[in-house]
Amino acid sequence: MADGNVDVLDIYPLNHYYFGSKEPLPLKEEETLDHRIQRLKFNYNTHGIRTCVQAVLLVDLFKHPHLLLLQVRHSIYKLPGGRLRPGESEIECLRRKLSSKLSMREEDDRWEVSDCLGMWWRPDFETLIYPFLPPNIKRPKECTKLFLVRLPESCKFIVPKNLKLIAVPLYQVHENFKTYGPIIAGVPQLLSKFSYNTPDTELLTNHNTS
Numbered sequence: 001m002a003d004g005n006v007d008v009l010d011i012y013p014l015n016h017y018y019f020g021s022k023e024p025l026p027l028k029e030e031e032t033l034d035h036r037i038q039r040l041k042f043n044y045n046t047h048g049i050r051t052c053v054q055a056v057l058l059v060d061l062f063k064h065p066h067l068l069l070l071q072v073r074h075s076i077y078k079l080p081g082g083r084l085r086p087g088e089s090e091i092e093c094l095r096r097k098l099s100s101k102l103s104m105r106e107e108d109d110r111w112e113v114s115d116c117l118g119m120w121w122r123p124d125f126e127t128l129i130y131p132f133l134p135p136n137i138k139r140p141k142e143c144t145k146l147f148l149v150r151l152p153e154s155c156k157f158i159v160p161k162n163l164k165l166i167a168v169p170l171y172q173v174h175e176n177f178k179t180y181g182p183i184i185a186g187v188p189q190l191l192s193k194f195s196y197n198t199p200d201t202e203l204l205t206n207h208n209t210s
Contacts, residue, residue: 006194009148009194009196012059012199018156020159021159053081053084053146054078054145055148056149057080068167070159071166081098098111101163102159111149114147115148117147119144120146121143122141129183
């Protein structure tokens with residue numbers, strides 16, 4: 001029987017973090033759906049199932065946990081992350097992707113990758129994705145894994161100029177499938193096993209410690 005213990009997650013105020021910018025990254029958002037499907041098919045035939053990893057990053061604002069999301073243009077929201085390279089581990093990939101999208105350094109050792117919160121499956125090349133693998137699907141085309149990444153008390157986020165890093169309250173994200181899509185909208189439920197703690201810390205004014 002469960003003892004009722006709840007995992008405690010330390011999250012720090014948003015004003016502990018510095019946000020800067022760097023050169024833009026090439027993005028695939030402008031490709032058509034047909035081109036995307038053709039690309040997915042080619043990669044699947046070459047490498048097999050596509051595995052992606054995404055990071056759940058939390059900060060405190062107004063005494064409520066906020067989720068850090070990357071915003072592309074004005075209407076596309078994503079969790080930081082991306083696709084594994086051949087032979088690359090999930091943790092290595094997530095740290096590499098976080099560094100490329102949120103850091104000035106290509107390799108940044110500050111990312112504390114923690115719990116795997118959930119897995120999502122794409123049975124075929126269409127856009128539908130599910131938090132389970134349908135029993136009739138023997139060869140799924142994509143698996144996306146969500147990992148909790150515990151942030152330090154303070155650090156710099158250096159974001160490509162064609163992306164925007166925003167903090168969205170969990171209550172706004174919860175089941176808001178229309179705005180954020182199924183994966184992001186399901187994050188608050190995945191985090192329900194945690195209680196949140198904001199440690200008593202002095203406001204850090206020196207952001208050069210990252």
